[in-house]
Amino acid sequence: MDPQYQPRRIEPEVQREWAATRAFVAPDSSPKPKYYCVSMLPYPSGKLHMGHVRNYTINDALYHYMRMKGWNVLMPMGWDAFGLPAENAAMANGVAPAKWTRENIAYMKGQCQAMGWAIDWTREVATCSPSYYKWNQWFFLRLWEKGVVYKKTGVVNWDPADQTVLANEQVIDGRGWRTGALVEKREIPMWYMRITQYADELLDSLDGLGWPEQVKQMQRNWIGRSYGVEFVLPYAPGTQARMKDGKHGVKVFTTRADTIMGITFAAVAAEHPLATEAAKDDPGLAAFIEECKRGGVQEAELATMEKKGMPTGLDVLHPITGERVPVWVGNYVLMAYGEGAVMAVPGHDERDFAFAKKYGLPIRQVIEVEGKEYSVDEWQPWYADHGRNVDSGARFAELDGREYDDAIDTVVAKLNALGLPAAKRVQYRLRDWGISRQRYWGTPIPIVVCPKCGDVAVPDEDLPVILPENLVPDGSGSPLARDRAFYECKCPMCGGAAKRDTDTMDTFVDSSWYFMRYACPDAGTMVDPRARYWMPVDLYIGGIEHAILHLLYARFWTKAMRDLGLVHVDEPFTNLLTQGMVLNHIFSRRNAKGGIEYFPPDEVQAVQDAEGRICGATLKGDGSAVDYEGIGTMSKSKRNGVDPQEMIERYGADTARLYVMEASPPTDTVLWSDKGVDGALRFLRRLWKMVHEHVAAGVVAPCRGDGDLSSPLRELRFKLHRTIEKVGDDYGRRLQFNTAIAAVRELLNLYADLQDRSPAARAVAQEVLEASIVLLSPVVPHIATALWRELRPGTRLLDQPWPAVDPAALVKDTIRLVVQVNGKLRGHLDVSADASREEIEAAALRHEAVIKFAGGRKPKKVVVVPGRLVNVVV
């Protein structure tokens, strides 16, 4: 045995053995129960980053643990290979996205192999391969047939300089990131998936999932089921004459129909037909509407911007009193939500209150809350509370005194009695999923647009519609829209000349079902019966940033597949582990064109203020100043990622794995720092040395029971079996690896203190070392494999079961209790394990520390917590 730990020698050697024996290829049937653990697939950005290392090492540790516990485990891997970064790289380097992506995949796959993750590579999937995206297209058409897919207009960010649609990420402070041009909103036709049709099921089935409660809560809030009333604010006579839409008023939805008597104005979106009509002879209003259309579509931006409005000069009527109610255009009313119009009740809605104050509109109290004084001077949070209706006026006096639910029923009945349409309705915050992207590097939408027949499906036998791989985007529109060879085609219906849809699908489509394709990557159908074996995913692991969108889309997609009879499961992911983000500092500055440029943290020298906080930085290259943006998640676009490659080369994969796993619990965020890696390496060297010294004296049969061991040896065995128990609990139940590793470190610290070299001690040593190696093997499988061979020649670590706890080793005669006086620690008390409460109490009262700190005062109360402490209250 080599006296030195040499990761560079053992790691490739162990990996070769795994590959040669196909150690991680999972069979599609087995007498063992299946355990399917999947990590969110990586985007092939070029190299792995620390988030990947963390994610896949967690998955890998669980793979090994569950395998040792007797499961048929599968850990697959694939590539989320379509997307924007490939197009950006293409623009920067003139390389086709396909070539760039495939080269990145090849490199990153090599990195995954060097990390030693137990991936079944026979199931590898890349979403950019036609054999995968064919099924995106096929399924899209099935959903279209069912009416789950439909077409309507949607709003996008438009860069007028580049004449192109921008992703939200490409809009910075309202400007295009490359051009610096002010971004505008633009409406274009797009394909949608009717996820709202599944809203109730998506909401209700969250309850049964083994997911973190906060993620389920985020999804509930995102779906946002609310119960309200939809009704119409009738046009005033003059308005009716102007509006030639065949309608009789403006449709609105509200969850607070009980406040209807407080309506003092209405607000519509800039794109609302009423606003368009009013602007025809009002240049001021037309200019304001134009202003509202400027800027991007991001909700955070819209929600934080200053609320502005302008009167249209047109009125609607209060549906009950018939009073004229002015209609305003508000920049905060969105055409895409509901009907693009809202009733405004400044008296009981905070946003309406602020708007009314700003523009001098009337504020009316119509709800009172017991014992509280209303004043229109300043908003109070209780104004929005449910309460009792007051001041409803002569025409609706029966509303007075009623409370929320009752009031709403009364309002709906009243409106109907007046002959006005009004009905209770469920409303969701969730919107249908727009999947059209005006981009090149994605799944082509399998639709042909025929001048005679309209939108026509590409026949199944012509799928996949192949994406040409040789195009290079230049930033101005999609190259597909300019590629005649791609878009020119015959109409499948009439045979006449037609044009393909040149949009591609949102990449969330790709990631909505890849975990099913792993089960049957070579299937001639979308999925086959092997998916029935592996699905659902038993544990899904990935970043918390995906808590809403990706996870919701994948849930929806699974349900849609189920409804087409393709899978049998209702939910894709039984359990979920949301990994915390790996953060790093972000440095940037604006370039000459007004765009923004990022700099990797290792290329800048940070400048700190008096308190040690970073306040700026200079570029190491030329000393020029750059701005500090704070800390944020590691990302390609912000250039603050850390490449684990250097760590692998310098320390070996096991050290890198050990470090990321022991640094913090998996769900916590981590601010990256590479200090502390030395400690991980030091530990592995120590472990190697311990085994080497033991083996040098000859391997022995491990101890199998307490027999008549000396007290230090019994103590060591007690610690060992406590540790086996704890580590299993940490891996299997708590999914907390840092404490598992710390527990093994504690055990080995105790072992290292043992001086005894007797045969009995050597048998205990053998038991401790064997168990420690197995306990650590999920985290550091290479060194564990190598050391196992030395300890148990002729056997293979991968075939070992998880060690069993010896209950006899855990029996103790005496236990140590904490002694408190008035809740403060004052000493300890050794009692026999079966001491009664009375005996403990009596012993505590005789305890010298109790006598001292009680100072002669009489004990008022003695609290005994069995096995833990005794607290004397004086």
Next chain:
RNA sequence: GCGAAAGUGGCGGAAUUGGUAGACGCACUGGAUUUAGGUUCCAGCGCCGAAAGGCAUGUGGGUUCGAGUCCCUCCUUUCGCACCA
């Protein structure tokens, strides 16, 4: 702005069910080994205090025999907000 989390020594973190705050590490300090660097080993290491002891888990309150843990307030940071993935 809205939704979800987090905040404990110089640093990462531990304390799993309301019961010994700081496990296990990193960094640092002193010592041993070494020609030196590195390695390895031993000891120390929350703050105040000579000690006894006191104080201490972002802030301020509350519940309790007992609070890092539960409740309320505020502050800060992170994630998401529908075209980054």
